[in-house]
Amino acid sequence: MDSGVVAIDLGSNTLRVLHYDCQADKPVAEFEKIVKTADGLKEHGFINDAAIDRVIAAIKEAKGIIDFSAQRVKAVTTEALRQASNREEVLKRIEEETGIRFEMISGEKEAEYTLLAVKNRLSKLQYASQSFVLADIGGGSTELIFCYPHETVSKSFPVGIVTIAQSYRKLEQIAEALPREMFEIQMFCAEVYATKGKVESFVATSGTPTTVAAMKLGQTYETYDASKINGTSLVINELDLYLKKLLDMPFEEREVTVGTGRSDLIAAGILIFKQLFSMVEFESCVVVDDGLREGVALKMCEKSLH
Numbered sequence: 378m379d380s381g382v383v384a385i386d387l388g389s390n391t392l393r394v395l396h397y398d399c400q401a402d403k404p405v406a407e408f409e410k411i412v413k414t415a416d417g418l419k420e421h422g423f424i425n426d427a428a429i430d431r432v433i434a435a436i437k438e439a440k441g442i443i444d445f446s447a448q449r450v451k452a453v454t455t456e457a458l459r460q461a462s463n464r465e466e467v468l469k470r471i472e473e474e475t476g477i478r479f480e481m482i483s484g485e486k487e488a489e490y491t492l493l494a495v496k497n498r499l500s501k502l503q504y505a506s507q508s509f510v511l512a513d514i515g516g517g518s519t520e521l522i523f524c525y526p527h528e529t530v531s532k533s534f535p536v537g538i539v540t541i542a543q544s545y546r547k548l549e550q551i552a553e554a555l556p557r558e559m560f561e562i563q564m565f566c567a568e569v570y571a572t573k574g575k576v577e578s579f580v581a582t583s584g585t586p587t588t589v590a591a592m593k594l595g596q597t598y599e600t601y602d603a604s605k606i607n608g609t610s611l612v613i614n615e616l617d618l619y620l621k622k623l624l625d626m627p628f629e630e631r632e633v634t635v636g637t638g639r640s641d642l643i644a645a646g647i648l649i650f651k652q653l654f655s656m657v658e659f660e661s662c663v664v665v666d667d668g669l670r671e672g673v674a675l676k677m678c679e680k681s682l683h
Contacts, residue, residue, distance in 0.1 A: 385452035
């Protein structure tokens with residue numbers, strides 16, 4: 378019996394695929410492609426044909442790199458599809474053209490998978506905190522997970538780097554709007570701390586934190602190395618520094634640094650990230666690359682090994 382699984386995460390901006398060996402407890406191969414699923418979603422309320430074409434092309438490309446046929450495959454999709462009025466047609470067309478059936482999961486389920494992956498990574502890093510808050514800043518939503526020794530409190534909010542970047546044209550407008558856009562997140566943090574007490578540390582996953590960590594380590598989108606990113610510490614003051622660095626770059630250099638078509642999104646993401654620092658009341662955070670895709674793979678492994 379082959380112990381490999383394939384986990385696919387179709388996010389609001391990126392398609393991420395992971396071939397994972399359950400017995401060896403390590404990745405065999407991975408694939409990532411920017412597909413901009415949520416492009417125009419905020420404006421029109423549906424996912425357009427060009428975005429669906431990009432997703433289908435990316436899945437076919439991934440199939441050329443990773444052998445899906447011999448593995449058990451689980452594909453999940455998140456906020457962009459949750460919001461789209463044409464989600465049924467989108468998923469049907471993807472399945473017809475690629476053979477991959479996506480399951481649209483709730484924000485709660487997304488948080489659960491992500492937490493599983495992050496806890497697994499933190500234990501490998503021998504990270505000592507008894508309690509922490511995990512922020513997952515996605516394209517269409519942000520999940521906040523407060524993890525205490527005996528309980529977990531999580532919530533998903535429809536605030537993401539794609540939706541915010543498409544709602545406001547300029548960074549100044551985003552900066553001005555975020556306290557209002559993120560007010561519910563602020564209230565949630567305050568309520569959790571008031572009832573459960575403050576956690577010991579702040580952990581962040583997803584594209585924005587990992588991109589800032591990569592800039593700190595001198596990596597680009599092409600030279601990105603997750604093994605070095607995991608466990609990197611970021612201080613709130615560094616966010617302004619790397620945002621300025623990003624904005625000062627000529628456009629071509631910026632695209633090389635953070636990935637083609639991502640620079641406006643990462644800039645918006647950094648502003649969201651900075652707000653989160655103050656909301657969870659921390660000066661520094663630990664960055665983890667593992668997220669939803671890894672969590673889905675680990676969950677499949679748990680089921681297959683029992």
